[in-house]
Amino acid sequence: MNAQRDTIATITVDAGIHDRIDTPVGVIVEELINRPDMDDLLLYEVSGEKRIPVMCQVERGITCKIWWIMDGYTPAGTTRNYEIISGKELVKDGTVEFVKDSSVFRIFKAQKEVLNYHYAICPAPEGADDLYSRSGFIHPIYSTGGNVLTRIQPPDHLHHYGIWNPWTKVKFQNREIDFWNLGKGQGTVRYAGLKEQFSGAVFGGFRVKQEHVDMTSGKEILAINEILDVWVWNTNVGKNEIFLIDITSSLNCAGNDTVYLLQYRYGGGIGFRATQYWNKDNCRVGTSTGESRKTADATKAAWCNVSGQMPDSSRSGILFLSYPDNRNHPEPMRVWPRDANNGRGDMFFEFCPIRDKDWILIPGKKYVLKYRLLVYDGEISTQLAKNVWTGFAYPPDVKISYNKMVD
Secondary structure: OOOOOOEEEEEEEEOOOOOEEEEEEEEEOHHHOOOOOHHHEEEEEEEOOEEEEEOEEEEOOOOOEEEEEEEEEEOOOOEEEEEEEEOOOOOOOOOEEEEEOOOEEEEEEOOEEEEEEEOOOEOOOOOOOHHHOEOOEEEEEEOOOOOEOEOEOOOOOOOOEOEEOOOOOEEEOOEEEOOOOHHHOOEEEEEEEEEEEEOEOOEEEEEEEEEEEEOOOOOOEEEEEEEEEEEEEOOOEOOEOEEEEEEEEEEEEOOOOOEEEOOOOOOOOEEEEEOOOOOOOOOEEEEOOOOEOOOOOOOEEOEEEEEEEOOOOOEEEEEEEEOOOOOOOOEEEEEOOOOHHHHOOOOEEEEOOOOOOOEEEOOOOOEEEEEEEEEEEOOOOHHHHHHHHHHHHOOOEEEEEEOOOOO
């Protein structure tokens, strides 16, 4: 095929003032949405006389985008050029896969399991009150080597559920509700339906609805509706094999009542209860502002790196990234001190946007919190953490121009 003759559009990606490394990149392509070959579009990187095929994937929704990974290292101040071409030469087998199981949604990258999301009710541990049962959480998150990094229902905090985000102090219809501490019986968060699922060469994941349910009035009342998006990207970072996960929470009042998310040291954002193997002797914390596990609690950060030792003496970790548009960014954190849980030093981490001030949700408005997780084995450098956060917080500038009219 003559690639030049059949080029539909050209794309220029400007790295801007930041170095880029293996960065997800997307561009809106509304002008192409009605093409019958939309799902067969190909992407080539143009480098001199060379045209290098690049795996791409179409996202359909409110806007239509083409996504790809701008692979390798792209220095600040440089550009990279691409062409969109119609054809079927490339095999686009999905390498990030969504699988629905009997109780969980499972995401795989290159046949390695990345995470599970529990859409079915997970029962309370034997002998515990049924109030501790719940759905709508992520567990496990795996490292690339297969280590389980999350924990649910630990005996010391039965309401802890891997990666999850309930709000602790909420004022709703003149009542105070605790969606976090399930044992109070005041509220819970639950899965309420699958909105979308996707698998593909560049990303895979799902969009679900979650309901924040008030139980303080003797009947169930929906206080907050939430759309939770979970994307897993088909990329590594430099020479590091990693899992890159985007978690986006979109909140709105379920009815005509204002919801007050009251200031507290726990609640919302993104919470992480780590594996039982991490403790005061082997778990480390490093933040964008240079804080350690000893000093990080109640400080603010753009990113936080949490890692620990596994039973085989290897190390694994999760780099948590907060998006600049998030409420109260850089975000306050809750980081358990080294003497937490009767001196064991278990690890809990949370980006907590209401740690130091209230947040008022007005009916009819949408509120969005975006996070990116880089899951890894071994170690990552502070410079790598900075580069990955930059790619998330300030994506490169993308311009597209169309070479032919679209019918």
